[in-house]
Amino acid sequence: MKRRGILFIISAPSGSGKTTLCNRLVESIEGLYRSISMTTRPPRTGERDGMDYIFIEKQEFLKRQKRKEFLEWANVFGEYYGTPKKYISHMLNKGSDVLLSIDVQGAMKIKRLHMEACYIFILPPSMKMLKERLMNRSTDTSKAIRERLRIAKKELSYCHKYDYVLINNRIESALDGLRAIITAERHRIWRNRDVIHAFGKNI
């Protein structure tokens, strides 16, 4: 019997380098798949439908929301974001692990569902670095940057609700840390009861 998959939930203040980390992570770990969120906001340059997000119409989103197809959803400045339930439960049931990259608010909504999951928080190297990264995004105005910093501070106060914390100092060492967490969680005793049981029978 194959063990049930593990749901890994990763949050980080924007500017922590989370997207790059998550992409590199699923590329380098076998049996780990990204959960892709649905959104009604238009794609940004370089974003691919079905890869970065599933881009859908507002009407379509609301229909799915009504059918309770989302694990959690949010309305951010008029645009909807949702985590599809079906894909995640399908993958977990067949024993695959799922990586869900989501903001703190979304993660806390999932936590309240008491779903078994492993929560990882990624910190930027320093607050100074976070400011710099946000300022280098030409898309943001200085008001938007201040707002993002305010949100980052708020998000940080939820850090203790997570299981693990990682500082994204150097991408390679942050990746090593993430890989280690995923490998370790796969070895947790209560996830391997069947292995132990099968072993014991052969004594």
Add this chain to the structure above:
Amino acid sequence: MKRRGILFIISAPSGSGKTTLCNRLVESIEGLYRSISMTTRPPRTGERDGMDYIFIEKQEFLKRQKRKEFLEWANVFGEYYGTPKKYISHMLNKGSDVLLSIDVQGAMKIKRLHMEACYIFILPPSMKMLKERLMNRSTDTSKAIRERLRIAKKELSYCHKYDYVLINNRIESALDGLRAIITAERHRIWRNRDVIHAFGKNI
């Protein structure tokens, strides 16, 4: 402020390849040190005093035992074995992690002390392989082998008291698993409160 070190407790039925794994592990991980047990039994060929065990006289052992210098101790077929308390607490206090390789009975004694520690159980690839490994040890009689197998079965029944389980199929993959567990545990949120606190202050 440096975090307190983590105590890693590793148990395995004899013949699981635990000694080799532990030696390779401390060689390859920075900040991880082996706790060396004291024993009154004579050294086996190749065993080095102060490396594999600290070999002491029975009288000396009993004196230390009386002074409560052992975290746990046991009398196995008339020979004493003990885990020195001072070294472990010294290392943990200065922020170093400690690896303690110990039998299931010893591990359970430490567990009853409610010391904060991470418990790892190593399984041999299969029961068949364990029998073969024990039979290839020319030192053991067939009666001794049967006795070791009986103990292995008993030990296995305590497996669920541990935090992690690893199968020593191939030494390299078992080592990767152990390294991952150690790295992951270092990233546990409650062990990094100071880091998070310091980070939050700089916002």
